[in-house]
Amino acid sequence: MTMEYILDVRGLKVVLKKEIYGAGIEILRGVEFTIRKKESLALVGESGSGKTLTAMSIMGLLPENISLIEGEILLCGTDIVKISQQELRYLRGVKAGMIFQEPSSYLNPVFTAGSQILEAIKARDISKEEKKDICVKMLKDVGLKEDIYYRYPHQLSGGQQQRVMIAMALINSPSLLIADEPTTALDVTTASGIIELLKVLKERYGLSLLFITHDISLAAGFVDRIAVMYAGQIVEISDAKKIMETPLHPYTEKLIACLPERYRSGERIKAIEGSVPDFGKLPGGCAFHPRCPYVMDICRRSEPPTIRKGGTLVRCFRYGNNVETNRGE
Amino acid sequence: MKVFIRRLKQRNRVAFISLWILVFLYCLAILADFIAPYPYDLQHRDYALCPPVLPHIFHNGRIRRPFVYGVEVVNPAFKEYREDTSRIYPVRFFVKGQERKILGLIKTDRYLFGTDNGKIFLFGTDNHGRDVFSRVLYGARISLSIGVIGVTVSFILGLFIGGVSGYFGGRVDTFLMRTVEIIMMFPFFYLMLALRAVFPPNLSSVQVYLLIVVILSLIGWASLARIIRGMVLSIKEEEYVMAARALGLSSIRIITRHILPNTFSYTITALTLSVPDYILGESALSLLGLGIQEPYPSWGNMLSVAVGNLRILTGAPWMLIPGFFIFLTVLTFNFLGDGVRDVMDPKNW
Amino acid sequence: MEIMWKLIEVSKRYHLGKGRDVLALDRIDMKIYRGETFGVIGESGSGKTTLGKVMMGLIEPTEGKIYFRDKCLTDLKGSELLNLRKEFQIIFQDPYRSLNPRMRVADTVMEGIREGIDRAEKKERVKELLQMTGIEPERMYNYPHQFSGGERQRISIARALSTTPSFIVCDEPTSNLDLSVQAKILNLFMELKERFHLTYMFISHNIKVVNFIADRVAVMYKGRIVEYGRKEDVMKNPVHPYTDILISSSFFKKADVSEIERLQGRQGCLFFPLCPCAKDRCYTEIPELEEVGKGHFAACFKAE
Numbered sequence: 001m002t003m004e005y006i007l008d009v010r011g012l013k014v015v016l017k018k019e020i021y022g023a024g025i026e027i028l029r030g031v032e033f034t035i036r037k038k039e040s041l042a043l044v045g046e047s048g049s050g051k052t053l054t055a056m057s058i059m060g061l062l063p064e065n066i067s068l069i070e071g072e073i074l075l076c077g078t079d080i081v082k083i084s085q086q087e088l089r090y091l092r093g094v095k096a097g098m099i100f101q102e103p104s105s106y107l108n109p110v111f112t113a114g115s116q117i118l119e120a121i122k123a124r125d126i127s128k129e130e131k132k133d134i135c136v137k138m139l140k141d142v143g144l145k146e147d148i149y150y151r152y153p154h155q156l157s158g159g160q161q162q163r164v165m166i167a168m169a170l171i172n173s174p175s176l177l178i179a180d181e182p183t184t185a186l187d188v189t190t191a192s193g194i195i196e197l198l199k200v201l202k203e204r205y206g207l208s209l210l211f212i213t214h215d216i217s218l219a220a221g222f223v224d225r226i227a228v229m230y231a232g233q234i235v236e237i238s239d240a241k242k243i244m245e246t247p248l249h250p251y252t253e254k255l256i257a258c259l260p261e262r263y264r265s266g267e268r269i270k271a272i273e274g275s276v277p278d279f280g281k282l283p284g285g286c287a288f289h290p291r292c293p294y295v296m297d298i299c300r301r302s303e304p305p306t307i308r309k310g311g312t313l314v315r316c317f318r319y320g321n322n323v324e325t326n327r328g329e
Numbered sequence: 330m331k332v333f334i335r336r337l338k339q340r341n342r343v344a345f346i347s348l349w350i351l352v353f354l355y356c357l358a359i360l361a362d363f364i365a366p367y368p369y370d371l372q373h374r375d376y377a378l379c380p381p382v383l384p385h386i387f388h389n390g391r392i393r394r395p396f397v398y399g400v401e402v403v404n405p406a407f408k409e410y411r412e413d414t415s416r417i418y419p420v421r422f423f424v425k426g427q428e429r430k431i432l433g434l435i436k437t438d439r440y441l442f443g444t445d446n447g448k449i450f451l452f453g454t455d456n457h458g459r460d461v462f463s464r465v466l467y468g469a470r471i472s473l474s475i476g477v478i479g480v481t482v483s484f485i486l487g488l489f490i491g492g493v494s495g496y497f498g499g500r501v502d503t504f505l506m507r508t509v510e511i512i513m514m515f516p517f518f519y520l521m522l523a524l525r526a527v528f529p530p531n532l533s534s535v536q537v538y539l540l541i542v543v544i545l546s547l548i549g550w551a552s553l554a555r556i557i558r559g560m561v562l563s564i565k566e567e568e569y570v571m572a573a574r575a576l577g578l579s580s581i582r583i584i585t586r587h588i589l590p591n592t593f594s595y596t597i598t599a600l601t602l603s604v605p606d607y608i609l610g611e612s613a614l615s616l617l618g619l620g621i622q623e624p625y626p627s628w629g630n631m632l633s634v635a636v637g638n639l640r641i642l643t644g645a646p647w648m649l650i651p652g653f654f655i656f657l658t659v660l661t662f663n664f665l666g667d668g669v670r671d672v673m674d675p676k677n678w
Numbered sequence: 679m680e681i682m683w684k685l686i687e688v689s690k691r692y693h694l695g696k697g698r699d700v701l702a703l704d705r706i707d708m709k710i711y712r713g714e715t716f717g718v719i720g721e722s723g724s725g726k727t728t729l730g731k732v733m734m735g736l737i738e739p740t741e742g743k744i745y746f747r748d749k750c751l752t753d754l755k756g757s758e759l760l761n762l763r764k765e766f767q768i769i770f771q772d773p774y775r776s777l778n779p780r781m782r783v784a785d786t787v788m789e790g791i792r793e794g795i796d797r798a799e800k801k802e803r804v805k806e807l808l809q810m811t812g813i814e815p816e817r818m819y820n821y822p823h824q825f826s827g828g829e830r831q832r833i834s835i836a837r838a839l840s841t842t843p844s845f846i847v848c849d850e851p852t853s854n855l856d857l858s859v860q861a862k863i864l865n866l867f868m869e870l871k872e873r874f875h876l877t878y879m880f881i882s883h884n885i886k887v888v889n890f891i892a893d894r895v896a897v898m899y900k901g902r903i904v905e906y907g908r909k910e911d912v913m914k915n916p917v918h919p920y921t922d923i924l925i926s927s928s929f930f931k932k933a934d935v936s937e938i939e940r941l942q943g944r945q946g947c948l949f950f951p952l953c954p955c956a957k958d959r960c961y962t963e964i965p966e967l968e969e970v971g972k973g974h975f976a977a978c979f980k981a982e
Contacts, residue, residue, distance in 0.1 A: 221930035260890035577763035
């Protein structure tokens with residue numbers, strides 16, 4: 001079973017190290033999900049849910065003061081938690097590539113776009129000309145003209161910069177592309193171009209895609225499955241269409257109810273009571289229970305296990321009490 | 330202010346300690362009249378270049394109240410001295426002595442400590458037989474205050490000019506900045522020399538003092554004004570400033586309440602760190618004979634005597650003690666400046 | 679309906695040196711009626727933020743006239759303008775930059791309260807304003823960095839309300855906020871509008887939000903208003919191709935963008951390079967806003 005998964009995250013726990021003594025503050029509290037070959041999964045959550053940290057963990061890019069204390073991250077079968085820095089550096093780019101939110105921050109302003117893509121090529125035994133050819137072909141694949149090769153980042157528009165980032169991420173033909181809010185900083189028309197591009201590339205290269213966003217309706221528009229995160233855990237994973245039509249977890253349900261397009265003029269939006277708790281100040285039991293309209297006694301006392309209901313995995317006592325396996329569908 | 334000190338203590342221990350060292354030094358300067366056992370110009374003719382005479386507690390193996398031995402002049406020509414253990418002069422506190430006024434205001438005839446007939450030269454004497462310890466205390470007044478006053482003047486000028494220039498822009502800005510650039514172009518060092526040479530040598534020391542402060546401040550404010558202007562230009566575009574304009578607040582209010590306070594994290598740090606420059610500037614002037622004149626002491630001019638004369642340097646190293654005080658002051662101001670920079674960031678509040 | 683704002687041929691030109699000019703606003707003609715929420719939709723470079731700032735008097739227009747309730751703002755100077763400023767306020771996009779980090783929240787909100795009342799009364803008013811916008815008055819002596827993004831936005835709203843304005847420009851007020859926080863802030867906007875009979879100009883690149891909250895909308899592209907009208911008309915029957923593309927992109931339908939890249943001189947319709955149905959005429963002539971439906975205007979030759 002395991003070899004089927006391009007990405008298999010099990011029981012991921014990440015903490016913020018406290019300055020002097022004491023246990024760290026848990027930020028990711030047992031994150032689990034899988035992605036198959038050619039499958040796209042969106043990790044949806046608001047700020048403070050831990051979605052970006054999850055992506056960083058997978059790439060081994062956690063900052064100094066945050067450390068992974070438990071869990072396995074199997075990227076194409078290799079547990080990257082256990083390997084050395086050197087091995088990890090190799091995997092990065094070759095097995096998984098990543099693109100970020102603000103493309104201009106991630107492109108070096110003093111080098112041309114082309115040279116940066118060139119630099120990303122990890123293969124050793126090919127000549128410079130061959131490398132350049134690969135770059136040019138990649139530029140075409142992402143919808144850019146050849147002359148972009150010689151341009152500097154500040155000469156490119158936001159959309160073009162993001163396409164250059166995508167070229168850099170895919171130049172080594174990885175199996176997985178992680179995209180952390182790639183369209184949030186872009187205009188709507190540019191963003192839809194990038195989404196279209198990702199769809200095309202996914203097909204053409206047989207990519208798996210991990211798409212991180214706070215916009216659940218954006219995700220629902222183009223990914224296969226959606227995982228909803230809240231307070232450092234995944235509270236629901238399901239098929240995208242299913243989740244939008246029949247959300248199981250109360251948070252998902254209420255989050256979807258916040259979408260303004262679901263209301264007519266003059267209606268008040270049904271907002272969620274309360275606010276997202278700070279890490280380290282989580283309420284006992286289910287993290288969402290103070291804001292949950294369906295709260296039961298058990299929710300206050302214990303953390304709900306992951307339960308399978310139909311094709312959905314959900315962490316909620318409403319659907320039973322049994323601990324199921326945490327394997328993706 | 331209390332909050333500021335508390336935060337400083339939390340964030341930067343060294344800065345906190347430095348602050349109190351400086352407070353101590355400034356107290357010494359203010360209370361010099363009370364603490365110094367001798368006036369700064371009293372010459373003990375027979376005791377020129379006497380090494381430090383420190384109090385003892387043990388005598389013949391027994392503890393006594395603090396005292397000093399007498400100083401025996403071995404060889405007046407070569408300035409050799411020896412402790413004369415036969416004569417004992419107890420050190421008393423709050424001794425009566427000559428009446429004078431602290432800071433020219435409070436009359437007193439008590440000194441913090443002294444001996445009745447003995448000599449207590451804690452830091453030795455200089456080539457005129459004047460007590461170095463007392464002169465260091467009086468000298469502290471000049472050196473420490475020049476820094477603070479000079480910096481305050483620069484601060485006010487720099488903030489005002491820089492603020493107005495940056496906020497209003499246009500012709501005002503152009504005019505002010507060109508003026509600043511002209512000022513910065515002046516070779517101020519030579520101007521100082523020229524001015525000092527031109528002024529009559531018998532200017533009262535107060536006038537000399539003010540002249541030095543003015544000269545030093547004029548050098549300092551120009552670059553500060555330029556930097557402030559740059560900061561104001563960018564702060565002006567911040568959204569909260571636009572919101573303040575939208576509220577209909579007057580320009581003055583916007584500049585003083587919104588823009589300038591947001592330059593403080595830089596300016597106060599820069600100022601704290603530039604106080605040492607003023608102190609060293611005064612010392613440099615004094616070293617060249619252009620600063621405070623004899624017999625008034627400043628750390629700078631005390632050093633100049635020592636530094637110019639190799640014999641004194643090797644034979645009477647205690648004459649360099651003012652240098653240590655300059656060093657200590659500069660160091661503590663630097664540490665304090667670092668701490669201030671930490672504290673000024675509102676994210677740390 | 680009473681006209682509150684009237685903009686006539688308002689333009690804003692920036693000279694970037696070397697003969698390059700940017701026309702941030704290109705002959706804007708616009709009316710806003712009292713009591714409505716006027717939505718402005720556009721992407722970056724459309725001039726929507728410049729429009730808000732020009733109306734607020736934060737930026738001076740290079741041409742044109744702006745009327746607020748029959749007073750010509752572009753002619754007023756000095757204290758008259760300062761006084762009138764209290765009638766209209768603005769809320770910005772970035773909650774992390776719109777509050778002075780060195781001022782306590784109470785002082786920020788207090789600044790706009792009119793003079794002539796004593797400090798104790800002003801404090802009471804600040805407490806009222808904070809309560810109205812959902813911030814506990816006990817926290818009024820805290821600094822901005824001690825509040826979350828959504829809370830800071832509420833404080834900005836309280837500040838805007840402190841001058842008892844009749845009109846508020848909301849410049850992307852929820853774009854930096856989470857979905858659940860956005861919902862609450864949008865609700866707050868609607869409540870305040872009802873309670874204080876406010877008129878809004880709501881600027882956003884997010885069509886879904888504008889669609890929800892606005893009564894009439896204007897679509898801006900490169901400094902021009904290319905289409906405007908009642909929200910239902912513009913959103914359901916967009917005339918200008920750009921409006922169509924915007925709506926499709928937002929709702930994830932494939933947008934009908936031109937495949938051919940066209941070059942553009944300095945004349946003609948600005949949308950020519952990307953327009954899927956451009957004709958020769960569009961290259962040479964600039965379309966003006968024409969009525970295409972009741973109260974629905976579009977600047978496109980297609981409609982003729």
